[in-house]
Amino acid sequence: MSDKKKELKPNTYKFDTLSLHAGYQPHKNAGSRQVPIYQTTSYLFDDVDHAAALFNLERGGHIYSRISNPTVGVLEERVASLEGGTAALATSSGMSAIFLTVMTLCEAGDHLVVSSQLYGGTVNLFRLTLPKFGIKCTFVKPRDTEGFKKAIQKNTKGIFGELVGNPGNEIMNMPEIAKIAHDAGIPLMVDATYQTPYLCKPFEHGADIVIHSLTKWMAGHGSSMAGILVEGGKFDWMQNDKFPTMTKPYEGYHGLSFAEEFGPTAFTMKARAEGMRDFGPCLSPQNAWNVLQGIETLSVRMKKHCSNAEEMVKYLSKHESVAWVSHPSVPDHPDHELAKKLLPNGRGSMIAFGIKGGKDAGVAFINNVKLASHLANVGDTRTLVIHPASGTHSQMDEATLKFAGLSHDMIRLSVGIEDIDDIKNDFEIGFRAARKPRLVSNQ
Amino acid sequence: MKFKVNGHEVFASTGGRPFDKKKPLIVFVHGSGLTHMTWVLQTRYFAFHGYNSLAVDLPGHGLSSGESLKSIEEMADWVSDVIDAVGHKKASLVGHSQGCLVTVECTSRYPSKIKTLSLMGGAGAIPMNPELLSLAENNDPKAVDLMMDWAHGPAGHFGGHPVPGLYHINTGTMLAKSRTIQNTLGVDFRACDNYKNGFEAAKKIKCPTLSILATDDKMCPVKEGKKLASLIDGSRVDIIDNCGHMMLLEEADRVLTVLKKFITTNYPPLSS
Numbered sequence: 001m002s003d004k005k006k007e008l009k010p011n012t013y014k015f016d017t018l019s020l021h022a023g024y025q026p027h028k029n030a031g032s033r034q035v036p037i038y039q040t041t042s043y044l045f046d047d048v049d050h051a052a053a054l055f056n057l058e059r060g061g062h063i064y065s066r067i068s069n070p071t072v073g074v075l076e077e078r079v080a081s082l083e084g085g086t087a088a089l090a091t092s093s094g095m096s097a098i099f100l101t102v103m104t105l106c107e108a109g110d111h112l113v114v115s116s117q118l119y120g121g122t123v124n125l126f127r128l129t130l131p132k133f134g135i136k137c138t139f140v141k142p143r144d145t146e147g148f149k150k151a152i153q154k155n156t157k158g159i160f161g162e163l164v165g166n167p168g169n170e171i172m173n174m175p176e177i178a179k180i181a182h183d184a185g186i187p188l189m190v191d192a193t194y195q196t197p198y199l200c201k202p203f204e205h206g207a208d209i210v211i212h213s214l215t216k217w218m219a220g221h222g223s224s225m226a227g228i229l230v231e232g233g234k235f236d237w238m239q240n241d242k243f244p245t246m247t248k249p250y251e252g253y254h255g256l257s258f259a260e261e262f263g264p265t266a267f268t269m270k271a272r273a274e275g276m277r278d279f280g281p282c283l284s285p286q287n288a289w290n291v292l293q294g295i296e297t298l299s300v301r302m303k304k305h306c307s308n309a310e311e312m313v314k315y316l317s318k319h320e321s322v323a324w325v326s327h328p329s330v331p332d333h334p335d336h337e338l339a340k341k342l343l344p345n346g347r348g349s350m351i352a353f354g355i356k357g358g359k360d361a362g363v364a365f366i367n368n369v370k371l372a373s374h375l376a377n378v379g380d381t382r383t384l385v386i387h388p389a390s391g392t393h394s395q396m397d398e399a400t401l402k403f404a405g406l407s408h409d410m411i412r413l414s415v416g417i418e419d420i421d422d423i424k425n426d427f428e429i430g431f432r433a434a435r436k437p438r439l440v441s442n443q
Numbered sequence: 444m445k446f447k448v449n450g451h452e453v454f455a456s457t458g459g460r461p462f463d464k465k466k467p468l469i470v471f472v473h474g475s476g477l478t479h480m481t482w483v484l485q486t487r488y489f490a491f492h493g494y495n496s497l498a499v500d501l502p503g504h505g506l507s508s509g510e511s512l513k514s515i516e517e518m519a520d521w522v523s524d525v526i527d528a529v530g531h532k533k534a535s536l537v538g539h540s541q542g543c544l545v546t547v548e549c550t551s552r553y554p555s556k557i558k559t560l561s562l563m564g565g566a567g568a569i570p571m572n573p574e575l576l577s578l579a580e581n582n583d584p585k586a587v588d589l590m591m592d593w594a595h596g597p598a599g600h601f602g603g604h605p606v607p608g609l610y611h612i613n614t615g616t617m618l619a620k621s622r623t624i625q626n627t628l629g630v631d632f633r634a635c636d637n638y639k640n641g642f643e644a645a646k647k648i649k650c651p652t653l654s655i656l657a658t659d660d661k662m663c664p665v666k667e668g669k670k671l672a673s674l675i676d677g678s679r680v681d682i683i684d685n686c687g688h689m690m691l692l693e694e695a696d697r698v699l700t701v702l703k704k705f706i707t708t709n710y711p712p713l714s715s
Binding site for chain 2: 056059070085264268
């Protein structure tokens with residue numbers, strides 16, 4: 001018998017267990033093993049005092065499903081737990097999560113430094129819509145780390161980027177950019193939709209706010225729109241006078257200072273109390289439940305997504321019809337080494353490749369694949385393809401397309417979890433058609 | 444609000460309401476390595492219902508300056524100084540965990556000042572696991588992770604925070620890691636371990652006292668809390684099922700309901 005003392009280890013639940021259980025206690029819900037769908041708009045108050053206490057944020061609870069809902073609340077806690085965050089706020093879509101984040105952080109006259117490699121809808125929000133609210137943005141190429149520093153102005157309130165750019169797979173040097181942000185006393189906001197917390201936990205690399213379109217890999221089945229913002233809890237809003245709406249008494253809640261009262265959860269509390277109250281992009285309980293079903297199998301699916309993606313990278317890299325392949329697993333990808341550090345569990349399932357023959361070949365390829373779906377989404381269990389220049393990024397002019405690193409021969413591929421041989425066989429049909437675009441289009 | 448005690452700036456949350464000297468005072472004292480924010484689901488209610496709610500950050504913790512106090516006795520004197528500093532002669536005290544040791548000692552030392560005493564997850568002594576103490580004193584973040592593990596009951600480990608969207612294990616972790624661990628948690632754990640006067644101090648307490656205990660509290664088990672309560676004349680005990688040491692977050696509503704009834708009965712608010 002050994003007399004060696006057992007080392008103390010925390011027994012808090014780990015990722016796969018949290019994916020299934022976090023945020024929910026059956027004994028408080030009639031013993032229901034599955035999370036119930038609270039399909040209701042509003043909640044009974046015990047008495048007038050109870051109602052007032054809820055409205056004043058004196059106690060926790062639900063008032064009206066625009067502000068919070070018990071099913072949505074389980075999803076919020078679950079994602080917060082998986083990310084290692086303190087709090088989360090779910091929204092009706094990824095775009096509304098980004099908008100709510102910006103509107104919680106900024107006022108008219110403020111400025112943001114933003115990565116140029118973003119989903120087309122996000123580019124339009126930052127480039128065209130936010131200026132209408134008096135918020136200006138400077139775009140910087142994601143690999144130009146020094147550029148982020150140079151772009152910071154006196155009125156800059158934060159840096160925003162996608163960890164892996166859409167659709168070109170450029171990777172932001174998150175630890176270095178976080179340091180630049182923190183040296184300037186501003187937070188780093190990262191859209192980590194492509195990674196999910198299974199592949200990367202941005203808070204461990206310096207991010208302060210993480211945003212997801214849950215519609216993608218987190219929900220995973222292409223059934224439901226949802227978004228979320230998650231707070232890391234480390235950012236000190238009181239370190240300078242840049243964030244008066246976080247630190248000064250807020251008229252909308254009897255002089256509440258969010259930073260003083262709620263500290264590591266202040267941003268989420270403000271986003272909910274002010275943003276959901278005033279803008280209202282709430283998530284439906286049914287969609288929250290659908291996303292929860294997806295999250296239960298997140299790690300299982302992500303492993304398969306990543307292994308299929310690496311197989312597809314090998315296949316495409318050798319293919320005679322392919323001009324180039326961009327994926328962080330490719331050794332000559334400019335961010336290959338950074339990806340190893342930031343994405344140790346897999347490099348994700350988004351691949352961009354150039355098809356020989358340019359735009360016409362791309363169109364023929366997409367029109368002829370049968371298994372891969374041509375649609376404007378990513379992160380489905382099924383394989384998806386799109387031609388960004390004519391689809392997701394079609395609202396950009398030539399100059400903006402060029403700045404966003406998009407070319408007319410680019411195909412964006414979101415690798416699904418089908419049998420890998422079936423995906424390859426389907427692509428062969430597409431490539432055959434691409435080699436004879438005129439003939440195929442006349443069939 | 445900020446004020447000075449013994450030359451050092453003290454931060455205390457007033458629950459979102461301005462401090463008003465006419466209202467009766469409740470002082471909330473947090474546990475080891477934590478801050479005023481652990482009380483957010485209790486303090487705001489009292490602040491909006493006729494009390495001055497003062498959730499302090501102990502010296503060197505949260506937003507308070509100075510160095511952490513090294514003994515429970517020093518902290519007890521400091522709480523008395525806080526009451527003086529804000530211009531009150533009397534107060535109700537509410538403590539959690541280490542804060543119970545502090546408020547028990549303070550009440551026994553300054554009986555004429557303290558109107559009621561509420562203890563959450565309290566015990567007469569809190570001897571520390573030597574390895575945990577060593578980790579905290581050596582600034583090892585594992586000390587915080589272990590504390591958060593042990594401080595939450597089995598149900599609390601799943602989450603289910605009363606405030607939608609908040610994940611309390613990670614929130615507690617961030618609070619405990621917000622300052623240098625060895626200077627807050629390390630000093631606090633050593634102070635708890637050294638403190639031996641809890642049971643004797645309890646015997647001197649004559650004010651109305653409430654103990655809220657939790658069935659799954661590993662850090663201050665129910666039997667230890669009951670032992671302490673048994674030494675205080677007329678002490679009331681409320682036990683929460685399926686809850687761990689962090690009852691003020693895990694079962695915030697239940698705690699508030701019990702606390703509200705106890706304090707308003709024994710130390711009525713200023714009626715508006």
